[in-house]
Amino acid sequence: xxxxxxxxxxxxxxxxxLLIFGLASKGSSRLQPGDAVPTASLPLLEGTxxxxxxxxxxxxxxxxxxxxxxxxxxxxxxxxxxxxQRHGGSEFTVLGIDTQDLSGDAQAFVERYGLSYPQLRDGNxxxxxxxxxxxVPENFLVDPAGKVRVVVPGPIGEDDLREEVAPxxxxxxx
Amino acid sequence: xxxxxxxxxxxFMALAPxxxxxxxxxxTEIEKxxxxxxxxxxxxxxxxxxxxxxxAFINRLIAEGxxxxxxxxxxxxxxxDEVLALPxxxxxxxxxxxxxxxxxxxxxxxxxxxxxxxxxxGSGSGPPSPGPGPSDEDAxxxxxxxxxxxx
Numbered sequence: 205x206x207x208x209x210x211x212x213x214x215x216x217x218x219x220x221x222l223l224i225f226g227l228a229s230k231g232s233s234r235l236q237p238g239d240a241v242p243t244a245s246l247p248l249l250e251g252t253x254x255x256x257x258x259x260x261x262x263x264x265x266x267x268x269x270x271x272x273x274x275x276x277x278x279x280x281x282x283x284x285x286x287x288x289q290r291h292g293g294s295e296f297t298v299l300g301i302d303t304q305d306l307s308g309d310a311q312a313f314v315e316r317y318g319l320s321y322p323q324l325r326d327g328n329x330x331x332x333x334x335x336x337x338x339x340v341p342e343n344f345l346v347d348p349a350g351k352v353r354v355v356v357p358g359p360i361g362e363d364d365l366r367e368e369v370a371p372x373x374x375x376x377x378x
Numbered sequence: 379x380x381x382x383x384x385x386x387x388x389x390f391m392a393l394a395p396x397x398x399x400x401x402x403x404x405x406t407e408i409e410k411x412x413x414x415x416x417x418x419x420x421x422x423x424x425x426x427x428x429x430x431x432x433x434a435f436i437n438r439l440i441a442e443g444x445x446x447x448x449x450x451x452x453x454x455x456x457x458x459d460e461v462l463a464l465p466x467x468x469x470x471x472x473x474x475x476x477x478x479x480x481x482x483x484x485x486x487x488x489x490x491x492x493x494x495x496x497x498x499x500g501s502g503s504g505p506p507s508p509g510p511g512p513s514d515e516d517a518x519x520x521x522x523x524x525x526x527x528x529x
Contacts, residue, residue, distance in 0.1 A: 273427040304415050304428065306435050306456050328458030329415060 234336035237353055241267070241346045242334040249302055249310055249323035257299060258350055264296040264373055267344040268360070269332050271305040272313035274340045276359040281317040287365045288321045295348075295374050297321055303340060304329040345369050403446040405436055411464065412450065415457050 235241070245256040257267050268284055270277040288298045298321040302310040307325060314323055326332055335344060338357070345354035345368075354368050414424035414432060421429055435456070439449045453461045465471035512520060 271428070273431045275427070304457065306431055308435075309431055327456050328460050330458075 234338070234342075234355065234357065235344060235352045237351075237355065239352045241265075241344070241350050241352060242331065244331055244334060246301065246324040246326055246331055249300075249307065249314065249325045255322070255324055257346060260297065260299065260346070261350050262348050263294065264348060265346045266296075266298045266360075266369060267335075267346060268298055268300050269303050269326075269335070269337050269340050269342045270300055270313075271303055271340045272309040273305065277313075277341045278317075280341055280359040280361065281313075281319060283360070283362045283365060284321070285317060285319050286362075287369070288319075291370065291373055292321060299324065301326050301331060303327075303332045303337075345372065347372075403436075403440045403444060403449050405433060405440060408436055408446060408449055409433070412453055412461050413463055415461055420463055 241257045243256055243258040245254040245259075247254050257265055266284075266287075268280075270281070284298050284300075292298065300314075300319065300321060300323040302313075302323060303326040305325075305327070307327070310323070310325065313319075324331075332340075332342075335342070341359050343354075343356040343360045343364075344352050345356075347353045353372060356364055356368065360369075409422040410420065412421050412432075413419065414421045414426060414429040416428045417424040417426050421432055432453070436449055436453070439452055444452070450462065459466060459471065465474045467475060511517070
């Protein structure tokens with residue numbers, strides 16, 4: 205094979221490789237039940253320090269991606285807070301991740317809806333990308349081993365919480 | 379009194395352009411330089427709820443007297459480097475500027491090499507070079523023929 209043919213084939217392979225890489229990296233898929241939860245740590249929405257959903261191993265965690273500018277997030281926030289009040293404790297917590305949002309707006313949102321569960325901040329949306337979210341809100345129930353068990357793309361309502369999340373939690377009497 | 383008002387007006391008109399040129403931030407200018415991260419477009423072109431909140435944030439900082447750079451720094455602190463329409467010229471982001479320049483240089487070098495090769499091969503495509511001369515026998519016959527027609 206001549207040098208010219210070799211270089212031409214190399215060029216074609218490089219272009220095809222770039223196309224495949226582009227397609228593969230575009231289609232980041234949403235985490236599915238059984239997948240391990242990402243371990244990247246995020247800053248707390250209020251105060252200093254960082255946390256990761258992986259830090260909650262040993263507890264059930266309902267990871268809720270939200271933003272203050274997101275209208276469906278306003279609708280689900282009271283339901284999440286009520287669920288936290290009823291089930292939150294040493295074995296379960298809701299964990300809010302405010303994404304692609306202004307921290308001041310997010311803090312005002314937390315105050316307005318009286319959200320008592322922990323809140324992390326994902327300003328540039330990288331963590332949401334790791335979960336493969338396509339928008340807000342999205343919800344992932346993570347089991348004590350750090351594996352995703354339930355995925356609810358879109359707003360989670362009282363019915364979802366009662367029928368899909370509560371039955372998995374320890375000590376559920378419903 | 380009217381002369382005083384007129385004087386004030388003249389001073390104001392003289393200072394107004396200077397204020398615009400002294401680096402004081404303006405929403406219109408900043409909108410052209412930053413992204414709406416969720417929309418994936420320039421903030422100038424975005425109308426989503428997030429874009430409206432971003433504009434309100436910028437306006438608030440401008441009202442506080444922040445400069446254009448300070449406003450952009452505050453946006454980066456909120457959203458990360460991705461909020462800047464033009465990546466910063468340092469670290470890995472520098473490659474956004476260097477790669478196109480390198481690609482251009484490589485393409486120019488390849489084009490130049492191609493032209494040189496084409497011209498070289500082109501110089502050989504003129505009139506065909508004469509082949510080897512006739513053999514002795516043919517030369518003798520040719521001379522004899524020419525002598526026959528020699529006037």
